[in-house]
Amino acid sequence: MKEFDYIVVGSGCAGLSASLELAVNNRKVLLIEQHNIPGGCATSFVRGRFEFDPSLHELCGVGSAEDPGFVRKMFAKYGVDIEWCEATDCFRVISTYSDGEPMDVTMPSGKEAFIDKMEYYVPGSRASVTKFFALMQNIQDGLDYISGDKIDPREIIKKYVPMVRSGGYTTSVVFDALGLPQRAQDILSVYWTYLGVDMEKLSFLHYASMVNTYVTKSAYYPAHTSHEISVKMTERLRQLGGTVMMGCRAEKFLFEGDKCVGVQTNLGAFRAKYGVLANINPDIVHGKMVPQHLVPRREKKIAAARDRKLGGRMFTAYFGLNKTAEELGIKDYSIFLVGTSDSVKEYDSLKHIATNNYAIMLCYNIHNEAFSPKGTCVVSFTTMFTSAEDFNELDEKEYFKLKTKMAKRFMDLLREKAGIDLSDAVEEITVASPYTFARYLNAPEGGVYGFETTQWDGIIPRTIEMTMGLDYKLKHLYTIGTNGVRGDGYSSAYTDGQILADRALAQFEKEDA
Ligand SMILES: Cc1cc2nc3c(=O)[nH]c(=O)nc-3n(C[C@H](O)[C@H](O)[C@H](O)COP(=O)(O)OP(=O)(O)OC[C@H]3O[C@@H](n4cnc5c(N)ncnc54)[C@H](O)[C@@H]3O)c2cc1C
Structure with a gap:
């Protein structure tokens, strides 16, 4: 052997x-x-003259x-x-604030720029958001320390008290403790789907270690x-x-x-x-x-x-379009098309096909014109299912119908929320469901987020x-x-x-x- x-x-x-x-x-x-x-x-995979990335939005x-x-x-x-491309904005999100008012917010990368923009959207938020970033940095440094080989508990107590104090709490509890205004909380909640757990269950440490890195060091993709x-x-x-x-x-x-x-x-x-x-x-x-x-x-x-529980099971539609992003009026790299900023309600609605009206739209050509052939662009839409229940019920015919239905639902969401219509420009569409990811990756229920x-x-x-x-x-x-x-x-x-x-x-x- x-x-x-x-x-x-x-x-x-x-x-x-x-x-x-x-x-x-x-x-x-x-x-x-x-x-x-x-x-x-x-x-990656190829359909017609387009090459698609099945998963990566940003790293x-x-x-x-x-x-x-x-x-x-x-x-x-x-x-x-x-060869990296930088996504200069963290995200654009179109949703509804907890107080019922419409939300259409674009948050930039970079800590100072992010804090300034938050102050613009939510006047009076600066002090608490600044505290929030200081806490996230302490957590990130502390996590690096405890993942190392030599850990001295005295060092942890000396340097990482904020991490230790917030370590046992969920994200929503820490948000309240920091005194973040509700609208700032609504905007900061957008990232929950990247982690697959609503803000009332999501460990703040996990949230902080990801969000701090995205905002302070920007997001990139190859x-x-x-x-x-x-x-x-x-x-x-x-x-x-x-x-x-x-x-x-x-x-x-x-x-x-x-x-x-x-x-x-x-x-x-x-x-x-x-x-x-x-x-x-x-x-x-x-x-x-x-x-x-x-x-x-x-x-x-x-x-x-x-x-x-298993985390997110993805459902993604990949579009090869025969118009440029500019011609289609797409200006943002990623738009979160969200039903509600209440992540607990959204988590529940993402359990079922009938109520899942969520998508992250991505246009790879925004920072990388050469991503697809001249005169074209590539767009993907991703939603997440927080349960596999409905998929277990589908027979073969319904399964294929569902793929078409979801691709159409994604296009409708983009048109209704952002006024962008892709319907005349579609050259290729491929749809991947939790089944696809389960089969390809050997991931139970297509749960690519693990537990x-x-x-x-x-x-x-x-x-x-x-x-x-x-x-x-x-x-x-x-x-x-x-x-x-x-x-x-x-x-x-x-x-x-x-x-x-x-x-x-x-x-x-x-x-x-
Ligand atoms: C649609 C979608 C969008 C996403 N967007 C992002 C994003 O924007 N940013 C981000 O950071 N993450 C994103 N993710 C999540 C991210 O892709 C995953 O969390 C990560 O890639 C998982 O990596 P992994 O090493 O755990 O394993 P996997 O990618 O699951 O790879 C496991 C590998 O092991 C192989 N394998 C399994 N069993 C066997 C076996 N018995 N013998 C031999 N080989 C085997 C599989 O074939 C596979 O190649 C996204 C995922 C999806 C599906």
Whole structure:
């Protein structure tokens, strides 16, 4: 049986960063992927003369070349050079304030610009919004500290008191405690769908770590779709001596005693000297891929926990349009077309097909004219379902009808809310549902956000579990990805892969010594 130091299963964002982290540390890595191209969500597909990005709207943590964020620094460490485009505004949102008045707000990137604009829309908000940013920065610094190897509790008490004090609370509780005016809260709530949990359940730490990065360092996306990132990471892994096998599906993890020693795949068995990292939902790993007597009791209990829910299941329509953004009157990179700024009500309405009237419209050509052929543009609409209930009821015919219905609903939303009509310009439409993502990614119910990051299962509990509780996990086998310490999203998954690869280096090899 061919042996490697480590085997990484799945080439999603987390699988790619984990492989590179191990490879730059001179370990012999095998990366396997069930598909014929790498990336998982981070990929692209072609219809007619258009290339579409199936998932990425924007990445946080990239930052500019002069002021790099953690993602740019990570890629520099790995020797991966991406051509980035900056989304200069955070978002435009068309919705309704809690007081019933219409909301049409565009928030810029950059902390000072963001605070100024908020003061413009919500006079009197400056002091509390400034406090809000100071708290978010403390949280971000504190989270970086506690994810590291050497943690001194005295340092945490000395430097990260605001993080510790707000750590146990939900986002809405912290908003109230900061005295943020209701309209400012309504605007700041827009980001909740990026995390998939309404503001009354969403852990503030998770919210803060993402929003602070988006606003202070701006959002970025690759010039040539997220496929560019995944291909460059894979190429770099090969250059560093890694082995990459596409069309290779892991079926079972192999154990000797209670130690994971390899992977059984459709292309044969491979041995891992030190360990395996699996970019797969832990319920699948524990439920189907390891001997049942080895699954730790605690993992079974967590899997059965009633309030552990899967996060967002995406529904996206991709449009190739035979007019330019300018001709169609599209000026914004992203517009959140939202029913209500009350995230609890919206979360409920996103459970069902009949009531899901939400979409994020994105036009990739706004900051990157060359994204599609001359005279055209690419637009996508994404909504999220907070339950898979309605999809379980659909038969084949209804399923295809639903795709058409939703694509039309998205166009109607854009026309009604923003006055932009795409109907005369449609050349290509493709629709992806939770089924599509489930099938393509091996993600239960197409839940690409992993498990909801609520208070009891947010970044802090997950980090503490990781730093203190590795002994009750499966030996020499970690799951990585969007279900991991940092939750959903590209930068979170890259970070999770990197953190867990470093843990494996420190833990697995020490255990073997
Ligand atoms: C429509 C949509 C829009 C989104 N928008 C954004 C956004 O704007 N910004 C953002 O940051 N995030 C966004 N996300 C979320 C983000 O894409 C995901 O959270 C992230 O990419 C998940 O990465 P991952 O590493 O966990 O795994 P995945 O992307 O799920 O990859 C897992 C990989 O493992 C492979 N695999 C699984 N099982 C096996 C097996 N048994 N054997 C071999 N290979 C296997 C799969 O084929 C896949 O390649 C969006 C997602 C979607 C779907």
